[in-house]
Amino acid sequence: MKAFTTHRGLVGPMDRANVDTDMIIPKQFLKSIKRSGFGPNLFDELRYQDEGQPGADCSNRPLKEDFPLNFPRYKGASILLARKNFGCGSSREHAPWALEDYGFNAVIAPSYADIFYNNCFKNGLLPVILTEEQVDVLFKEMEAEEGYQLTVDLPSQTVTTDSGHVFSFELDEFRKECLLNGLDEIGLTLKEADAIKQYETERAAQHPWVFGAIK
Amino acid sequence: MAAMLKKHVWETVMTGRTLYDKLWDSHLVKQNSDGSSLIYIDRHVIHEVTSPQAFEGLRLADRKPWRLDTNIATPDHNISTDKAERDAGVAGMADEVSRIQVQTLDDNCDLYGIKEFKINEMGQGIVHVMGPELGATMPGMTVVCGDSHTATHGALACLAHGIGTSEVEHVLATQCLVAKKMKNMRVTVNGTVGAGVTPKDVVLAIIGKIGTAGGNEHAIEFAGSVFRDMSIEGRMTVCNMAIEAGARVGMVAVDQKTIDYCKGRQFVPKGEMWDQAVEYWNGLVSDEDAVFDTEVELHADDIAPQVTWGTSPEMVAAVTESVPTLDQQPNEEKRKGLERALEYMGLEGGQALTSIYVDRVFIGSCTNSRIEDMRAAAAVAKGRQVASSVKQVLIVPGSQMVKAQAEAEGLDKIFIAAGMDWREPGCSMCLAMNADKLGAGEHCASTSNRNFEGRQGNGGRTHLMSPAMAAAAAVAGHIVDVRSFVGGDQ
Numbered sequence A: 001m002k003a004f005t006t007h008r009g010l011v012g013p014m015d016r017a018n019v020d021t022d023m024i025i026p027k028q029f030l031k032s033i034k035r036s037g038f039g040p041n042l043f044d045e046l047r048y049q050d051e052g053q054p055g056a057d058c059s060n061r062p063l064k065e066d067f068p069l070n071f072p073r074y075k076g077a078s079i080l081l082a083r084k085n086f087g088c089g090s091s092r093e094h095a096p097w098a099l100e101d102y103g104f105n106a107v108i109a110p111s112y113a114d115i116f117y118n119n120c121f122k123n124g125l126l127p128v129i130l131t132e133e134q135v136d137v138l139f140k141e142m143e144a145e146e147g148y149q150l151t152v153d154l155p156s157q158t159v160t161t162d163s164g165h166v167f168s169f170e171l172d173e174f175r176k177e178c179l180l181n182g183l184d185e186i187g188l189t190l191k192e193a194d195a196i197k198q199y200e201t202e203r204a205a206q207h208p209w210v211f212g213a214i215k
Numbered sequence B: 001m002a003a004m005l006k007k008h009v010w011e012t013v014m015t016g017r018t019l020y021d022k023l024w025d026s027h028l029v030k031q032n033s034d035g036s037s038l039i040y041i042d043r044h045v046i047h048e049v050t051s052p053q054a055f056e057g058l059r060l061a062d063r064k065p066w067r068l069d070t071n072i073a074t075p076d077h078n079i080s081t082d083k084a085e086r087d088a089g090v091a092g093m094a095d096e097v098s099r100i101q102v103q104t105l106d107d108n109c110d111l112y113g114i115k116e117f118k119i120n121e122m123g124q125g126i127v128h129v130m131g132p133e134l135g136a137t138m139p140g141m142t143v144v145c146g147d148s149h150t151a152t153h154g155a156l157a158c159l160a161h162g163i164g165t166s167e168v169e170h171v172l173a174t175q176c177l178v179a180k181k182m183k184n185m186r187v188t189v190n191g192t193v194g195a196g197v198t199p200k201d202v203v204l205a206i207i208g209k210i211g212t213a214g215g216n217e218h219a220i221e222f223a224g225s226v227f228r229d230m231s232i233e234g235r236m237t238v239c240n241m242a243i244e245a246g247a248r249v250g251m252v253a254v255d256q257k258t259i260d261y262c263k264g265r266q267f268v269p270k271g272e273m274w275d276q277a278v279e280y281w282n283g284l285v286s287d288e289d290a291v292f293d294t295e296v297e298l299h300a301d302d303i304a305p306q307v308t309w310g311t312s313p314e315m316v317a318a319v320t321e322s323v324p325t326l327d328q329q330p331n332e333e334k335r336k337g338l339e340r341a342l343e344y345m346g347l348e349g350g351q352a353l354t355s356i357y358v359d360r361v362f363i364g365s366c367t368n369s370r371i372e373d374m375r376a377a378a379a380v381a382k383g384r385q386v387a388s389s390v391k392q393v394l395i396v397p398g399s400q401m402v403k404a405q406a407e408a409e410g411l412d413k414i415f416i417a418a419g420m421d422w423r424e425p426g427c428s429m430c431l432a433m434n435a436d437k438l439g440a441g442e443h444c445a446s447t448s449n450r451n452f453e454g455r456q457g458n459g460g461r462t463h464l465m466s467p468a469m470a471a472a473a474a475v476a477g478h479i480v481d482v483r484s485f486v487g488g489d490q
């Protein structure tokens, strides 16, 4: 998995609450059996005037000019500034895949839906949680300054602005370690193979119906 | 060995634990010092959309599934519900990209020897209809699936939740998940619901009360007389929408109805092992002195048939009410949200919900496509006709078994006589990955679970409601209170 340590980059906005995964990547793109290539269809319905089709070239599609991420000033944004309950809805991992493929390395929001939050870490995308007030400060600074950049630092768990704000954020120790080192979580779990087998032996003795029924 | 045994408390010998605590404790493989835990997964349900990249990941890392007898697969999300196309099987799927995805599921299951109910096989259905009806999901299990509505299975007192594709791969490879224990929430609804008020109305009212993020980081247990009185299928409708309240997990404790529901199903134990299982299952209730981190209470008397008017399940009201107005909103954020929703939905603040005309009606999805839902819709449709202004009414049974049962009861004939389409099982217009979708600007009375922008088709406008309410809307041509409707007033 891709590691994340520290990142400095241009900030782009998604200024609405409860952005759901259908908005992040509409369902027709879920038909793909690949993990990559979802970037051009990120926020497809908000971003383009026409309806996107899987596999189609997006480079000549008409853009919705009032969609902020289409503004020239946010081109190349790598940090997404968002509002509360970001990523609600379905479990599709295509949502972080699309954000990552578009070029985002981190998302900053006051809160996330649980499954989306979890999925981000599997893909080297850091979902930062700041308070609503702090997110407001960042939105105001971003709107006021073209080319607005932030530094997101995972080891120190901080977001730093050029104006001198240093906002700290919390996250689980395990997730931090995996992301910092780009660890293969499956590999880590397989190191516990003996404990898993032991569990299965004991469980099978107690609850035999859990095993062997489906053939 | 002795130390390990002590840690796995399968008997309910401790006091003060919630149902969730018990399910968690009995699946704990290892508690790590960093606060994470390794949790054992008993049942893994697989479908075509969120699994191909997981199987690919296994192959790239040269790994194999840890266990085979835990997995059960079926295609549901993007298959056609049209009889002629379905009869042609996977090879006959018109959408080439979808065909490849379903074929990939078949290939992966064949390659690894995973039990799959293929496209037209008896047993196939929407993952969350299929699991319980086959007895593949049973009380006391941990159940995961790469789909956020996996909480449905919690109606059988399972610890069930949706996972992403990386976790699908993790479960395939290790039979475990790295997880962090959630907080306990109890939603209690006491009293007796009135006529015309269904499980869908109860769960929509709960979401209206706590909001779409109200259950974030919590596992919800639904408790109180309303859920005790509810059928298991009704409990599934409720647990199904826990995710729409922000909770990955929704559950109802075991009672005699749970046991009766499981009895005799294909994959449940038989004979002596059945008795042993039942004895264990009967302990799957929260202890009386268990403490919940968050408690929510509603009363049945306050719940009328519900309809969503906006673009989030929390934008919901009783059918007797009106679309909210901007000046009723407490703050700027709410005003902005409402304004955007009204614009998308093409509605005016203050207009009566019953004044909303519907272009299409969808009765189906893992929320409401079981036999009781079919019966409820048929009871309204019987002897009536779809309004001429309604373009299409799709009735999509949740599984082959539901379809067969409905046909045995003659429900299909009732729907067809009323001018409705009787379809093949699948997710259909719940997420519109196949040909069943709304056109831009069209309003739909839908029994599914999400009314997000574009969910049922680009520009489509979804109104969530119960099967009886949706059938009534089909006949009336607009949203209507099924209570007066059944009484024959309209």
Ligand code: SF4
Binding pocket: B076, B077, B126, B127, B128, B147, B149, B365, B366, B367, B426, B427, B430, B431, B448, B449
């Ligand atoms: S019916 Fe809808 S919500 Fe349920 S599994 Fe299918 S797409 Fe998901």
